[in-house]
Amino acid sequence: MEEKKVRVRFAPSPTGGLHLGGVRTVLYNYLFARQHQGTFIVRIEDTDQTRFVDGAEQYIFDCLEWCGMVPDESPVHGGAFGPYRQSERKADYRQYAEKLVKDGHAYYAFDTPEELEKMRNDFKTAENPSPQYDGHTRMQMKNSLTLEPTEVESLLAAGTRHVIRIKMPSDETISFTDMIHEEVSFESGLVDDKVLLKADGMPTYHLAVVVDDHAMQITHAFRGEEWLSSAPVHILLWKYLFGIEHMPKWAHLPLIMGPGGKLSKRDGAKYGFPVFAMNWTDPKTNELTEGFKERGFLPEAFINLLAVLGWNDGSEQELFSLEELVEKFSLERVHKAGAKFDFEKAKWFNHEWIKKLPVSRYSNTVKSILAADGINITDEVYLNKVLELVKDRCSLLTDFTQQSAYFFRAPETLDEAAVKPKWNEDKADFFSVFIDRLAAIREWEFSEIENQFKLLAAEKNIKPGELQLPMRIMLVGGKFGPAVFEIAAIIGKEETIARIRKALIIFNA
RNA sequence: GCCGCGUUGGUCAAGGGGUUAAGACGCCUCCCUUUCACGGAGGAAUCACGGGUUCGAAUCCCGUACGUGGUACCA
The missing domain is CATH 3.90.800.10 (Glutamyl-tRNA Synthetase; Domain 3)
Structure with a gap:
């Protein structure tokens, strides 16, 4: 058998959002092409004029770009086997x-x-x-x-x-x-x-796939398993038209299922998690369907979790970069059975990638997420310092809002319920004196703040532990975040004192 | 109904004749931490069911059940 240059294609129809299964099909195509120094083609299957949706084609390319999978040939990237739209x-x-x-x-x-x-x-x-x-x-x-x-x-x-x-x-x-x-x-x-x-x-579709796969010299054809039933038609067509020996090798990929059965692209909302790669707005109804990107996913994580939904390399490794996937992916290790999508696990992947990647990789995205919440960042160095400090606590990029907002502005509300039951005059007294001690600190840094805190606690004969939670609520607003003294060190002396003062009024009321 | 494909814990899954049936997510317990996380230790499946084949089956074969896809001038 002659060694033909690998040519694969992803062939979506521009009828709406690009869902999980679609992206995974692209991914497997892409990985296979890269692995064999082959060509990755995107062909638009717009033969059903009644279902054509304006903007859907551009949207697909936007999704591919976000995922980092750029086609070698397509209606927008060009190529020698065009046109790449079936309508043309x-x-x-x-x-x-x-x-x-x-x-x-x-x-x-x-x-x-x-x-x-x-x-x-x-x-x-x-x-x-x-x-x-x-x-x-x-x-x-x-x-x-x-x-x-x-x-x-x-x-x-x-x-x-x-x-x-x-x-x-x-x-x-x-x-x-x-x-x-x-x-x-x-x-x-x-x-x-x-x-x-x-x-x-x-x-x-039946005629178009075989004619176009032939015209574009496709060597391997990957598609969802929903096509398996009509494969005999395609095989006959190849036999009648071009000769079975020129037919691409088929791979019917297992389906990705939702919690209740098949993953319907309709209402991702009902699952409580996205099904599309990116936000999609239906131009006719103006209805918005949320995407993984906007939900706060990193493309690295999205690609990773999709890759291992139906495939694994046989080892215990679960975290793979695109480059590693190109190296390790193999169709032989793709599962036959469909897989149920688990959003909890998806979030875990994102969490891992947030921890793994340098914050500079996503600080801009977080910046705009914070901006949407009214927090405008001017000091990038400060931002990165904060992100570094809280990233362990974020599964989604959108989690950074809650986890880092208090570094930029005083909390709007305080979790009083966490403090009030155990609040007493001794504690109130402690904090009002503590304010003066803080004001006197010359070197405003973590260890010195903690030192003063413990010293005063000893003087007042209160266990420091009982004072830490109130202090945290005063600065953060809730029961979360890194070490309190570290937070105080970062937000500065003035701000720390101001927040304690303000909180004291509330707790003493 | 018919046809195709599939079936290892709640989910993703390794394992493909002899294993204490990996690992991950989630869940529960504990340690660390007088926050939340991170990190660490531990707990829970006999492999859909029924028949074979075999000294021996999660692993091979046959049925059944169940799931899933198709059964459009949609892809």
Whole structure:
């Protein structure tokens, strides 16, 4: 077998947001291409004009860019095998469909939608709730197999609306080797006569994939497992049109499931977690669906968690960078079964990446997240210092809002319930004296603040531990954050004293 | 209904004839820390079920059940 240069493609249809499964398909394509020094192509499958959504194509490219997977060839990146939008290749498809008719592998069908529905109704039984247009029914329909040749001629000449359907052989076993599922086989007689060319002259997916995969010299075709059932149609088409030996190797990827079953892109809201890579706004309804990016995910984490949903390298390693994935990914180790998506684990991945990456890698993103909350950062050095201090406590980038806001402004509310029950005059007294001690400190630093705190506590004969929580609430507002004295050191003497004063009024009330 | 694909703890999963059936997330207990995290120690599955094959099966075969996808002039 000759060594062909690897060429793979991701072929989305621009109908809406890009969901988890889609991104993972891109990812596996991308990894495979990079690993084999191959070419990664994005082809837009916009053959259904009724479902075309404005802006969806650009959105897909935006998502790929955010994930760091840049195509080598695509309608926007160019390439020698264009056009990369199927709508722009319309003229090509008809000739292949006609050739199939000529060779006896396909036929014209003139049935109207009403007639099709009538057939489905007439043949419907308890045993067969959804009759197909196939070997059992096609001879009772209105097509070039049942009509006289002259009649077909005149219908065609008159421009009658028609489609071209594949004529599935009656008794043939169609089998192929899938890179993930290994041997898969179907009985041709059980598969229906799929429409190849629609009445509007556009190809269906079935014709378009094989014609385009051939035209673009695709060597390996990865797609979701939902396509496995129609694989026999594609295989026959390859055989009839281009020769089975030129067919790309198929890999049908396991599906990603939601908590209750299949992952519906519809209402990610109902799960409480995103299903799209990035925010998507439906241009018609203006409805916004949240994305992983906006939810506070790092692209590194998003890619990582998707990669190991259905694949692992056999070791105990779970954290992989894109570069490592390129090196270690292998289709052989991709699972056969679908996987349920677990948002808790997804957050863990993000948490790990937040800890792992230098804060400079995401400080800008956090900066804009804080800005959305009214905190405008001017001092980058200060910001990075804060991020470094609190990043262990953040699973999502959006968590930085709560975890770092008090470094930039006094807390709006204090968790009084955590303090009041144990508040007494001794403590009130302690803090009012402590303010003076703080004011007297010359070297405003962590150890000195703590020193004064402990000294005074000893003088007043109060356990320091009982005073730390109130102090924390005064500075932070709640029961979280790094060491109190460290916080005090960072926010400064004036601010620390001001916050204690203000809190004292509240606690003493 | 029919066809395809699948089935190891709540979830992701390693393991592919002989193992105390890895590990991770989550959960629970404890340690560290008089905050929250981080970190550390520990707890919980006999491998969907039923038959085979075999000295021996989570691992091979066959059924059943269940899940999932398809059954559109959608992809």
